[in-house]
Amino acid sequence: MHIQNKIMEQAQDPPAPYLQMCTILACPRNAEGKTEGTTSGILIDPCQGLVLTHASLLYPLHEHFSPELLRNLENHGSSLVGTKLFKYHVDIEVTLPNMSLVDGGANKLVSNSDKSLYTVLSSSTAESVKSVGQYHGRVKLVFEAKRLKDVIRKLLPKDQWQFEQDDNGSLSIAENKKEIKKNEYFYYTLLPCFVLIKLTDYHPTHNSLIFRDAKDNKVGDPVEICATPFGSMSPEVFLNSCSRGIISKIAGPGRVLMMTDARCVPGCEGGGLFFVHKNKRYLSGMMIATLCWRNSEWVGLSLACAISELVGSLRKHALVDSHISPTAGMLDKGYATKIKTMLSMAVSISVGANWGSGIILDQHRGIYLTCSHVLKGVEYQKNVIVQNEASDEKTQSSIVFRSVPGRQFDVAVVQSEVTVHDTPGWEKHIVFEYAEPVEGEVVFVVGYGIFRHSFGRVPMVNRGIVSKVNSVNGVPIMVQTTCAVHAGVSGGGVFNIHGQLVAMVICNSRDTASGASYPHVNMCIPIATLAPTLNKYLQTGDETVLQVLSTKNKQIKQLWSMGTEDYCSIMSRM
Incomplete structure (x- = not known):
């Protein structure tokens, strides 16, 4: 019992920046069949209720794109604010940690003084208070990071690299190959692209994120991914899981592309890559690809885009302002x-x-x-x-x-x-x-x-x-x-x-x-x-x-x- 209590005392609330990590579900309302996209994301601006995620959210929805979407991305680098993105209305649901359960919250299930299993089982509120909160949103903007696009085209050519695993058992071999080729085109086209979502029913809160400038990232830096494996499949189980590793490779102008050996699985695209130093976490990047094959061989590394590059791209395409806090020399x-x-x-x-x-x-x-x-x-x-x-x-x-x-x-x-x-x-x-x-x-x-x-x-x-x-x-x-x-x-x-x-x-x-x-x-x-x-x-x-x-x-x-x-x-x- 003494050992159990010791373990319980070590339990801590999640770091404040992780309370702004989320998972996102996008589902066309009137489309035939059940088609939905899901990724992790970052509540990049809690004052305005703005969520940023990777365009892998849109991969499964490519059949529902408005013809102008890809054309505008190619010609202007963004979907252009106010233009139609989809043929049908797309419902967006964002899941965030329930703030009422965080340290000091009024609805805490278990007090710090008594965390025994008996207390949880006997609590009358144990089933009534969820560990997550769900909010509605709408896609505000789809945009590309130009320098990320350039380095991907040069370093990760489409004929050698694959970023998704496709296999449709209901199709013939010829049909399946054709489908895979078509899907790979959308995956590769949207790989350097990101989605900005506006929450429609979110109350402004304090921003706990500190951004790290790309110039301060170095190979070997200890990093932590906070993201949700399998996206919206079971957020109460997987929401904001963490894995640790190091930055394995940095490439491109502005040090825009990072590779990490930290664990990352499907659904974690859009999650945060944090530099960890003295128990503080600095947002360094966003995950963009979790499954990478080169010449049909699994690479076992994950790709991320520097967060300062994304903030810079956002400033070009939308009225979003975020403070970049350099952390050079802190390691x-x-x-x-x-x-x-x-x-x-x-x-x-x-x-x-x-x-x-x-x-x-x-x-x-x-x-x-x-x-x-x-x-x-x-x-x-x-x-x-x-x-x-x-x-x-x-x-x-x-x-x-x-x-x-x-x-x-x-x-x-x-x-x-x-x-x-x-x-x-x-x-x-x-x-x-x-x-x-x-x-x-x-x-x-x-x-x-x-x-x-x-x-x-x-x-x-x-x-x-x-x-x-x-x-x-x-x-x-x-x-x-x-x-x-x-x-x-x-x-x-x-x-x-x-x-x-x-x-x-x-x-x-x-x-x-x-x-x-x-x-x-x-x-x-x-x-x-x-x-x-x-x-x-x-x-x-x-x-x-x-x-x-x-x-x-x-x-x-x-x-x-x-x-x-x-x-x-x-x-x-x-």
């Missing part, structure tokens, strides 16, 4: 420094049209560690190009060592023809620090996943934990993590919270029957196991010491082949 300097160190140790390694990632072993001499399969197809020793985020310069490199395909360690060492200290902008030296992997510890994967170096010099960062360490005769041989790992990350580093190198990424897992990949289940080589050999080479320069990494071991090979004979195929997946 713990120690944490920020460690993230910066991790980023500085990553390099992009290109072989023709293909690329992978690498880890700096010796910055001064330009020596890098990567995967052997990253160098697949190299015809000449010097046909390897190395770049890192601190420089635009491309340096040709030679292969010092490359393990034989099919051996237990998929490892290669390359060295630049021009030493790093001769290249302007690169630091003189980075200390090669490593640590033993520990199951359950927080780790970061750093590499050039999905996008090669030419799409933004800063590599992608994803956070997770070490889910398992596999050993042979007491020696760590394989590290598994829950970080999202994508094509291009092979050879990238896995770092612990102290900034120490723990492992090198080899591949993620894949279902050989369906071809589907699982980014959050991946395999890496422990650096502590390679370190004695690598350090001996760095100290002596003797390339022959690296040959030990090509020795055969039946147990290790069986572990890495995962009980199959197709070891080479596994090594080349990334």
